[in-house]
Amino acid sequence: MSMEETRIAKTAGFLMVIMIGSRIVGYLRDIIIYSQFGQNRMTDAYNAAFSIPDFLYILLVGGALSSAFIPVFSGYIANDKQEEAWEVASIMFNFLMILLAAGIAVGMVFTPQLVRLIVPGFEPEFVALTVLMTRIMFLQVILMSMAGVSQGILHSFKHFRAPALGSILYNVGIIVVGVALSVRFGIVGFSIGVVAGAALNFGVQIPALMKKKVRYHLKLDLRNPGVQKILMLILPILLGQSFIYLNLFITQNLASGLEGGMIASLRLAERLMKLPIAVIGLSMAIALFPTLAGYAAKGDMDQYHRSFLVTVRNVLFLAIPASVGLAVMARPLIRFMYQQGAFDATATGDSATALVFYTVGITAYCGYHVLTRSFYALSDTRTPVLISGVAMGINLGLSLLLVRVLGHGGLALAYSLTGVFNAGCMLFFLRRKVGFLGGRKMLQTTRKTLVASAAMGICVWAVTRGLEPILDTGVKLNQGIIAVSGVLVGVAVFMALTRILGMDEERSARRMFLARLGRR
DSSP: OOHHHHHHHHHHHHHHHHHHHHHHHHHHHHHHHHHHHOSSHHHHHHHHHTHHHHHHHHHHSHHHHHHHHHHHHHHHHHTTOHHHHHHHHHHHHHHHHHHHHHHHHHHHHTHHHHHHHHOTTOOHHHHHHHHHHHHHHHHHHHHHHHHHHHHHHHHHTTOOHHHHHHHHHHHHHHHHHHHHHHHHHTTHHHHHHHHHHHHHHHHTTHHHHHHTTOOOOOOOOTTOHHHHHHHHHHHHHHHHHHHHHHHHHHHHHHHTTSSTTHHHHHHHHHHHHHHHIIIIIIHHHHHHHHHHHHHHHHTOHHHHHHHHHHHHHHHHHHHHHHHHHHHHTHHHHHHHHHOBTTBOHHHHHHHHHHHHHHGGGHHHHHHHHHHHHHHHHTTOOHHHHHHHHHHHHHHHHHHHHHHHHHTHHHHHHHHHHHHHHHHHHHHHHHHHHHOOOOHHHHHHHHHHHHHHHHHHHHHHHHHHHHHTTTSOTTSHHHHHHHHHHHHHHHHHHHHHHHHHTTOHHHHHHHHHHHHHTTOO
């Protein structure tokens, strides 16, 4: 393993650990909310209230700002142009704040109309509740956007710790403040907690930012060459991010016409689906992106190909068994994690159904994060957005068709199939753009991983189903024994089989986590 690959492995390993921690705290947050309020129109309203503020954040910041900002800002730093770098960062920050102020003002005024647009099936009292929580959550957009700019700067310096820690504190803030205020304000207390969590997310990054000797300029010169380059790169990325988020709007819009609790069911399953996507796909993409951008800038396409291929094979090796495992373990995991208080067996079944269909797209969405950043490293932001635009139309058609046949499960399946199309097209066009990508090796990895994952899935299914008649599943301890047994058996079987198959990725995965522990 080269020094650069070791660095990427350490970064990816660290981000994986932090993202797992963040998701665990996030699931604790969900457990508290659903056990207290159940899975019904009230929690549907809470989940729907995120939609408009989240969309505004994704539109203006999200992954788009970092993807366009990091290559430009890093270029100034690498060429010892510190003053120019901070000037560009300041102008982008000032411009962003102006856009945010305008967006939030419009959103606040037209919240009722926007809410009725995204959840037309809600009853009037729940529309009013959604409107109230949406307006509260608009405040988090400002704080999350400031955190996003800070994250882009810190990632440019290859500092990942503070932004990663912020994601954990975000959920901690929601839990602490939400629980404290829910006694008086009900579920609205958790929407206030969202704002508190966003404040913690930004606050923890300030000390690290100060250490980089940040210099702020009160300027708004959009003709600055660095700013113009960022704007040229960011516009297509924003469109691409918007298309992906509009897919979720489509899902939510159609789900609002189903029985109460289906939006919450889909949202819960989506969060579980996004655990492996964040831990595997996003962490590897974030760690790889600066390296790919560097190789592309130097014209070293051989190293670009090598780093891309190694990362994609590792993603396939980890994402495929995660998909199979979550599909087989959907009901036992959700039952153990959430079934208590107002969250009953019916809610478990509804969420498990959605999760099974969502798992179809896990590998594709993991690959999507790596593929988009592979294009961005080449300063090509147009191709991904064109593909995402077509994918949004496909998602709409599939959603309208499958919701009639499979209900909320059909909406989850449509989202997954759209991800498969998206990732497949991106791989095809990246191959045409840069040439050799090692397709045969990817297929070899996929074939062997599928064999090992299928065998693993059968073993996990046999163990969990075999324990259920023996143990009383109404007891939380027994639910935990079944869930943990399934996970441990799955990991052990998969690793044993991939070692027997002599897969390079198995050795690479071990080296990655050993590298994180500081070993060779």
